[in-house]
Amino acid sequence: MSEREPPRNFLEQIVEGHLAQGTHGGRVVTRFPPEPNGYLHIGHAKSICLNFGIAQKYGGVCHLRFDDTNPLAEETEFVESIQDDVRWLGFEWGEHRFFASDYYERLYQLAVGLIEKGLAYVDDQTVEQIRVNRGTLTEPGTPSPWRDRTVAENLALFAGMRAGEFADGSKVLRARIDMAARNILMRDPLMYRIRHAHHHRTGDDWCIYPMYDFAHGLSDAIEDITHSICTLEFENNRELYDWFVEHADVAARPRQYEFARLNLDYTVMSKRKLRQLVEEGHVAGWDDPRMPTVAGMRRRGFTPASLRNFAEMVGVTKANTVIDIGRLEYAIRDDLNHTVSRVMAVVDPLEVVITNYPEGQTETLDCALYPHDHPMHGQPTEGSRPVPFGRTLYIDRSDFAEAAPKGWKRLAPGVEVRLRYAYFVTCHKVIKDADGHVVRLECTYDPETRGGAAPDGRKVKGTLHWVAAHGALPAELRIYDRLFSEPTPGARTGDPLDDLNPESLVVKRGFIEPSVAAHPAGTRYQFERTGYFVSDTTDSKPGALVFNRIVTLRDTWAKLQDKAADAADALPGEATEPSAAPKAQKARPAKRTKAQIRTHNRAADPALEARFQAYQAALGLDEDTADLLAGEADMADLFDAARASYAGDVAGLAKWFVNDLSGALGDRAPAELPTDGAALARVLTLVDEGTVTSRASKDLLEVLLRDGGDPDGLVAALGLEAVADTDALADAIAGVLAKHGAMVERFRGGEQKLFGFFIGQVMQATGGAADPKAVRDLLTAALKG
């Protein structure tokens, strides 16, 4: 009961609100609308999880709709890859797979309908003319000379466009909205353009193609989508979306909602930049394991669950933020740690000879597949695999130091360590080549420590992974790292390519234990002490194994060393250059503020201006208050009406209007209220008289503004009369104190700020009806105890 439910994101709250009110007849229909012109990336993955997730959660469905309205960019190949990716992520669209191109005929008819209503016209202007005449951010556009063609002419021309009578670019169909609209998208947006091009599905059936804004919302309407979720940059398009849905002949009323797209540091996400990486050969392809594409991450070894969890973890909001890529790494580690078997592999081999191990002898050790110190999700923690051991073996070069630094727990001359699951060994001799490079280590082992434990109870500080030379499988190990070395690629120079990480892929030749030979490509492992790896699904072959590093293990030792290195670097005391060049100050026109609107209103309405003056002169209100009250006639009317039946101090009424009423009003226009000034005045009077508390008056006001009615009657009906009766309050206080004994202790222990908590509790216990001042006094006494 007291279990904390995960907070719902704002979209889920909206959906729940609709469900509660039966807004869409209780239906939830979302859609994921990719354009089949490229590969999906992790940002799309978030959107997929959101759309399919909401449908799943609320018993709805999610359509997969390909937004294929531009024949020049789109290809069937991408349709396939997108479907693969969505399925791989774990979502199923069932029979709900659609294409915008399925609706071309219907859309055409809807366009004709708009023409017939005089709401669309054929424009003969050139691209350049259209652009110029659209105006700018601060200047209105100018109407096309073709804007007032007759319906009949438009109909004929549009039919001609469809029939292929005109060349590309010679004509377009435009919505006839408003060339002076403040939202540029509303300045007669294009609906259709001529493109004599082959479409991946409709072939050569069409030579006119609908534009996004026209096609998208109406496709939503055709499919009876209820919640059309897209990213923030489409916020400006919503007005147009609504316009088309409203004016075209469709019954459904889908609504668009926007959320912030996913941004990840140390990577790029735009299709353009990703394409550039591929086309210029900085990566091996769209499925290069360093790419943030779904295909790339799949090949890298990410799991669908890790991506879904990641999407859940980062949340859904409208704030434009950048996610720490460490969270993605956390998500995949957190999954694999609980699902994947352990195995030993040496990335950078250094030969070790156990000099006191009999020559020619070998043995097989039984090694656990899973750690037993945490639950493995959906898998047994039991199970083992045979691992050969012998006189010659390999350890990782990074596990040996000729001169051990402080804190070193690994192998060094004279130091004894454990070979995992095997024996304790001690290094006695370091063999080097002519250049002084270590080529081999000679160690002795303690036969008594077989399995890794010493009968005499002695401890070693370190445990190393290893692979015996006999039976070792050679393997190519692709050590992947972040594609970019800067959190915001391109921040310095403007070109992300300048920040490519030269070590995003390092290929190593190493060895792995033979047990993995039996597993299919695509199997994921934890290479103990090294990281999570997957055998590459396209390049790994029996006898020529290839593994991709998915992610490292957390590495506390490396972190300590980094810190030590940083500390050393810092010694010279050089202040780091503030390299960030001052941003070019963009000249932005100042926004028209609410204050300017009010001033503007008065300039246009002398009567309003007169009231503004009178409020100050006759009523003695300060300028700011008078400004707010006389900013629009409706508000001033309401205020004057209230004033006429209010006996108290006018300044108080004015303040109450400004601070309380306008907040409760929200977007509602004063003139549309189901109540009047007299009733409002009565509300404040009730507060003045002490009949209701100011707290309870908010509830009263809310009901009054919503339903209207008689304030006195409402007070009685809602039980809002102020409770100043000492006995009743004392009871309430005693109840609260008894219920929150621990809090009382804390308060008496010095947490003074909890006083507010107690007041709040008492206020709640009395439904907001308690007189706060009385509560304050009584509570002070009671808490002194």
Add this chain to the structure above:
RNA sequence: AGGGGCGUGGGCAAGUGGUAAGCCACGGGAUUUUGGUUCCCGCUACCGUAGGUUCGAAUCCUACCGCCCCUGCCA
């Protein structure tokens, strides 16, 4: 006559007038045959800034500041 959005600890993010959730990162400690895992503890935020309303404001009002998006016959 520009318009549309967004600002809560290092990074995310709950919160919608009554004790500022949680996650990641970071720091400590315990356990450990992975410097992994797991488990504890810490991270003592006055909520962009400044005024105001209120017994009480991250939440309501006002002004200001900062950041993002929009002038494709792309989506």
